[in-house]
Amino acid sequence: MPDVELRVPPDVQYVGLARLVVTSAARQAGMTSERIEDLKIAVSEATTNAIQAHQRVGQTAPISLRFGPTSANQFAVTIADLAADDAAPDAMGGRHWDADGGLGVTLIRGLADVVDFRRDAGVSVHMRFAVDAMAARVNGVG
Numbered sequence: 769m770p771d772v773e774l775r776v777p778p779d780v781q782y783v784g785l786a787r788l789v790v791t792s793a794a795r796q797a798g799m800t801s802e803r804i805e806d807l808k809i810a811v812s813e814a815t816t817n818a819i820q821a822h823q824r825v826g827q828t829a830p831i832s833l834r835f836g837p838t839s840a841n842q843f844a845v846t847i848a849d850l851a852a853d854d855a856a857p858d859a860m861g862g863r864h865w866d867a868d869g870g871l872g873v874t875l876i877r878g879l880a881d882v883v884d885f886r887r888d889a890g891v892s893v894h895m896r897f898a899v900d901a902m903a904a905r906v907n908g909v910g
Contacts, residue, residue, distance in 0.1 A: 778822035
């Protein structure tokens with residue numbers, strides 16, 4: 769279970785900070801340089817999507833990033849927003865990740881080993897990355 773939480777204001781100037789902090793933790797967890805590059809892009813895209821969602825609905829609460837190594841030799845990242853649109857009837861509160869995230873969602877799905885989008889108070893994206901190539905083979909990822 770990820771053990772670090774970072775909260776950033778819903779402003780795109782904080783995307784770089786979020787990416788830096790998460791990738792530093794991943795490097796300390798033993799993630800390879802190649803996988804860190806994938807992680808950087810995925811974290812940037814997910815954080816940007818969350819910030820844009822907050823800005824669309826006027827939400828000023830921070831974006832939450834929870835991350836850290838898991839017991840399965842993976843590095844997990846969850847990025848959550850609070851930009852629910854309660855007036856919309858569908859399961860994602862009126863938001864469609866494919867439409868909202870555009871190419872970013874496609875990148876996230878292509879770069880992370882496991883991705884799950886969930887509706888909570890807003891929407892969260894849960895990503896897992898193998899710490900190394902051996903871990904990916906042992907865990908049946910990749």
